[in-house]
Amino acid sequence: MxxxxxxxxxxxxxxxxxxxxxxxxxxxxxxxxxxxxxxxPIEATDGSARTLRWAEVAEAAHRELEGDVSWKGLVQSYAIQHGSFDLAAEPxxxxxxxxxxxxxxxxxxxxxxxxxxxxxxxxxxxxxxxxxxxxxxxxxxxxxxxxxxxxxxxxxxxxxxxxxxxxxxxxxxxxxxxxxxxxxxxxxxxxxxxxxxxxxxxxxxxxxxxxxxxxxxxxxxxx
Incomplete structure (x- = not known):
């Protein structure tokens, strides 16, 4: 190289x-x-080894996972459905x-x-x-x-x-x-x-x- x-x-x-x-x-x-x-991959921010898939968050947020999906948009939709974003994870x-x-x-x-x-x-x-x-x-x-x-x-x-x-x-x-x-x-x-x-x-x-x-x-x- x-x-x-x-x-x-x-x-x-x-x-x-x-x-x-x-x-x-x-x-x-x-x-x-x-x-x-x-x-x-979506990784935990609480020090654990936990990971999530975008599709899991989208499902919980009642959103379709499409090509133009944004993490900010998913977080906002999730918070609307659940009152806050409590997953302690980020991509x-x-x-x-x-x-x-x-x-x-x-x-x-x-x-x-x-x-x-x-x-x-x-x-x-x-x-x-x-x-x-x-x-x-x-x-x-x-x-x-x-x-x-x-x-x-x-x-x-x-x-x-x-x-x-x-x-x-x-x-x-x-x-x-x-x-x-x-x-x-x-x-x-x-x-x-x-x-x-x-x-x-x-x-x-x-x-x-x-x-x-x-x-x-x-x-x-x-x-």
Whole structure:
């Protein structure tokens, strides 16, 4: 896994994304046949290991679980039904769990013609990315205020992706990933409760059966 200083492999992303909306197309280039929203697991905030599925909260809130579902909206609906929100839980923010991510990338690998030539982008919000930038590593920009470290690697390295310092390895999943052949595109963000993927209908159908909660969406779905 190595940092990239020339950004020709990423130029198509900035040219394709819809910078004016908060739809799937703001995060994933709207050039794919199908799209999927993977909902990050809902984890307890009381220190327990308890987890919930979005569908459970939606059912308790008397809501349909649709592609544009928002956690804030579910909480409000739940509170209306029950008088308050007493579940002491929130969605995992920023990335999938390691087991979920491994399952996702295993399925992506089977739909990748260039598994040894994939790209990942890590946001400058991470201090280690900012440190690399301060040391002279250039970052590529999307829009007026989003900067990323671009890394080229094998898709099989994603399970160990991250940054090592002082003998400690910090696992950090990418904000964006795509293969050289552009068969798919994966995106999330440090402040998002979902991971979004664009690809062929065959790929998205294979991802739906994974060990996580997901909803098919379109490029125009608000997230």
């Amino acid at each position: 190595g940092a990239v200083s020339r950004f020709s492999a990423a130029e198509w992303i900035a040219e394709s994304l819809d910078q004016q909306s908060m739809t799937v197309a703001h995060w994933v280039p709207p050039v794919y046949e199908s799209y999927l929203r993977i909902l990050h 995992r923010i920023g990335c999938l769990t390691e087991d979920e991510a491994d399952a996702v990338f295993e399925r992506l690998a089977s739909h990748t013609t260039t598994p040894e030539a994939c790209y990942s982008a890590f946001s400058s919000i991470y201090s280690w990315v900012s440190d690399l930038q301060s040391s002279g590593q250039p970052l590529f920009r999307i829009g007026p205020d989003r900067e990323f470290l671009l890394v080229r690697s094998s898709i099989y390295e994603y399970g160990q992706s991250g940054y090592s310092a002082a003998g400690t390895h910090f696992r950090v999943l990418p904000d964006m990933s795509w293969p050289e052949g552009k068969e798919w595109f994966l995106a999330t963000s440090f402040d998002m409760d979902s991971t979004l993927i664009g690809g062929s209908a065959e790929l998205i159908n294979s991802l739906v059966s994974g060990p996580y909660e997901s909803i098919p969406v379109t490029a125009s779905t608000v997230v």
